[in-house]
Amino acid sequence: MKTSDHGPVRRNVTTRHFPPSHSRPTPRRVLGALVTALLCAGGLASPAAANSAPEAVTPKADNGLALTPPMxxxxxxxxxxxxxxxxxxxxxxxxxxxxxxLKAAGYQYVNLDDCWALPQRDAAGKLVPDPVxxxxxxxxxxxxxxxxxxxxGIYTSAGTxxxxxxxxxxxxxxxxxDARQFADWGVDYLKYDNCNNQGVDAxxxxxxxxxxxxxxxxPIVYSICEWGSNKPWEWAGSVGNLWRTTGDISDNWGSxxxxxxxxxxxxxxxxxxHWNDPDMLxxxxxxxxxxxxxxxxxxxxVMAAPLLIGTDLRxxxxxTYGIVTNKEVIAVDQDPLGKQGTVISSDGGRWVVSKEMKDGSRAVALFNESDNPQHISTTAAAAGLPGAAGYTMRDLWQHRTYSTAGTLSATVPAHGTVLLRVAADRAWALHPPAxxxxVSGPLLAEAGKAIPVTTTVTDLGPLPALRVSATLTxxxxWTVKALSGASAPAVPSGKTLRTSWRLTAPAGTPAGAYxxxxxxxxxxxxxRSVRSGQSVPVHVVVAPPAGSPYLGDLPAxxxxxxxxxxxxxxxxxxxQAGDGNPITIGGTVYAKGLGVHAPSSVEYYTGGACSRVSAQVGLDDEKSTKGTVTFEIWAxxxxxxxxGVLTNDMPAQPLSADVSGARTVRLVVMDGGDGNDSDHADWAGARLSC
Structure with a gap:
């Protein structure tokens, strides 16, 4: 738990349009002779250089506890x-x-947080549990x-x-x-917070x-909760079993x-x-x-983080139970090698993270932070695996095993993650090809107007996929018509069945996500028969009017x-909606605009008809200290x-961008690198030229 100038941290579920809201952090049949020949011919090559997490840079706490992340x-x-x-x-x-x-799945700590005690100690200076x-x-x-x-487990703070x-x-x-009292009570875990610390060295x-x-x-597991303020990853390995690396999590996507x-x-x-702790679930x-x-x-x-459930399980x-008891995902977290996953790539919000496992396999997360489905791809070699004729690839949410020639790839839904466990395994040919x-995207449709859509089915395995078909409904x-072949007798390894479609939303369809x-x-x-299906979002949009409309007057x-x-x-x-004040930056009040809180993203359809976005941007005067943000326009x-980074003491700054021909524009505000406490940001007078 953490406080800031806002007072104690409050949890808040924001309203949202199509993607979910962000939040503010404050202070998971043998093939016969052909297979035999392939397996014999495809022996494993010598290992490539592993792309795994480097060794820890700090000494570890020597209490013999938390040898895997606490659950x-x-x-x-x-x-x-x-x-x-x-x-x-x-x-x-x-x-x-x-x-x-949950116990059978590995969860063992039942932890109390703040508010278990009375406001005053007893005459002997002991803590007193709240008798109510x-x-x-x-x-x-x-x-x-x-x-x-x-x-x-129990909670207190490293402060008064x-x-x-x-x-x-x-x-x-x-x-x-207090430590003696906790031990006498039979406490097994201490979360030690950072409030009211009187400036004493952390x-x-x-x-x-x-x-x-x-x-x-x-034996008491020691959880250091100082919010990452003093870079505990540089010193806390010899002090505690885990340490918070960030401010408090909130129950929304942005946080x-x-x-x-x-x-x-x-x-x-x-x-x-000794574990990095990105806060509770x-x-x-x-x-x-x-x-x-x-x-x-x-x-x-995949980050080998503590797994502390934060919902009332009763x-x-x-x-929820299906997520938190997924034993295959838990096994990634609890792998005894204790490696935290490392980033292989993160281009355009398409993240690939690989975690070395004790058995030599790799857990690979294909993580899509964007608001649209994304093709995310890497290779077994990039993930740190040795060369081989084929690999087994286990999807830990589908609970299915496939074979791959080395490509690890998926079309990942918006805000989704495909979690794979990949191994150089001689038995790869026992499994169907991945x-x-x-689908092409993002899909933006004006009601009553046809748009083209392209779907693909790509064989990632060493062997061909047979009797391949695709359907789109x-x-x-709505009208969905295939304009090219949607089936093939075979798709060889590495090849694609590509189908063109024409999609039409009925006239009068309200704007929104479908x-x-x-x-x-x-x-x-x-x-062996393999079937799969996925939802593909399509946005029904409305073209902006000609002229210079304010963005706040248009549907997002x-x-x-x-x-x-x-x-x-x-x-x-x-x-709640409507609880803000007049937009004010540097003493100037603006009648029109958008009031946001970092991290923030607001996207509009422009349909290729607009040439420029312009605004006066800055931190709102209602927060006089701490705020630092950056504003971005995306097309x-x-x-x-x-x-650059803007602060509370700066006047409004002009920001504009040429968006000629763009179908969408997005207004983004990120924190200035110091967390997003008090980051009340304004897009004053934000408008389009169309």
Missing amino acids: GFNNWNSTHCGADFDEAMVEGIADTFVSKG RFPHGIKAVADYVHSKGLKL RTCDSTGLPGALGHEVS VKRYTAMRDALAATGR MLSIIKQNLPLAAAAGPG EVGNGGMTGTEYRTHFSMWS KASDE AETG GPAG DLTLASAYRSPAG MSSANGWGPVEKDTSNGED DGKKAAST
Whole structure:
């Protein structure tokens, strides 16, 4: 938990158009003779140089704990300090761990966050559990959790008070006493926060608690939660078992994406007993789509991050359980080699991350941060695998195994992740060839007007795919017609079945996002049937009017914001639509514009009819300190203009871009490199020339 000038961190689900909102972080048959010949002829070549994470750069904590990333539950993301957080909840979560298979999947810690204590210590200086929330005390709760074969975690801060606004007692100056009390209660895990630290050196504060925990003689996993403020990846490996690398996560896409980008470069610091911690899981809390939650779980696992569930599991959906109990994805996170995945490429928001596994395989994440489906591709060699005639490629969400000649490729949905486990395996020919099904995009259709669409089915395997077909269907009333062949008797290795289609949305179709269904079918040489299907988004759009319309007066194709909704003609108020103030930059008030909070992205359809985007940009005066942002204008997926880093004390800056011929323009605001606290950004007078 972390506070900023906004007060305690609040969770917020923003409104959104088609993609989900962003958020603000604050303070997962043998082929007979042919196969035999291929297997004998295709022996494994000598290994290529591995592209794996470098060795840790800091000494590791020597307490023998957390040799794989901790897995468990923490109540904060779902309850904060609400009335639901109490003894019954904690014990109910422990029961759920057992009954729903979470314990069997590897989860073991049931952790309490802030607000478990009374505001004052007792006469002896001891912490006092809140008798309303925990009428039987913390030791009784620990005993109950232990009786289920699980472990209990607790929270306090490396300051005089915790992060809760009511000011509950922190451990600064009480480290020895508090550590002893935790040990006596049977605590197995300590989350140690950073609020009200009185400016005391972070290394000194966190080392003091490390020593106090060690002196108790009880094994207690030590989680350092200082938000990455003092670069703990450079020093905390010899102090704690895990350390937060970022500010608090929020339950929306922007927050998660920002955290992923901050945590990925830190792979060198992670390893058994000492882990980068990009904060707890939001899976199941409702602010993201299922696709985004699978990305969340996949990327945390490939980053070897702690997996601490942050939703109330007593109320969780089957979809949530399906994500957090995916044992194949968990196995990536819990691999005993302890490598954090490293980035192979990240061009245009198309990320490839490879994680070396103890058995010599690689977990490879193909991660799409963009708002449209993207073709993402790499090779087994680039992922760090040795040369071979063929490889097995296991899709960890489909739970299917394929063969590949070395290409690792997929058309990944917007905000989605395909997570693969790839090995140089002599038995590759026992599996059907992998095939990538894709579509041209993004698909933008004006109602009543036909648009061309191209679909592809590409054989990635060493052997041909047989009896290949593709189908494309639209919503009821839409017209979809194939203009070229949609089937083939065979598609050889590395070749593609390409089909042209004509798509028409009925006249009068309201603007918005709709789904097509693209399906493919084929047989392996051994006769095994493979079918797959995926949703393909198509946007029904409206052409902008001629002249110089204000962007805020036009319908946005998508709107995603760091905190609260994007506001029309007011600043960003962080919570609900309409709670902002007049747009004001450097003392000047603007009647028209967009009020956003970094990270933010708002996309409009221009249909090739507009020549320029222009605005006065800057940080709103309502936040007088801390804010730093950069503004960008993108046209058809390419950056057309940008500012440098802007701060609160700067007047509005003119920003314009030539967007001639572009079908879409996107207004982007990113934080200035110091996190996005107080980044209230304004696109004052933003308009098109059409």
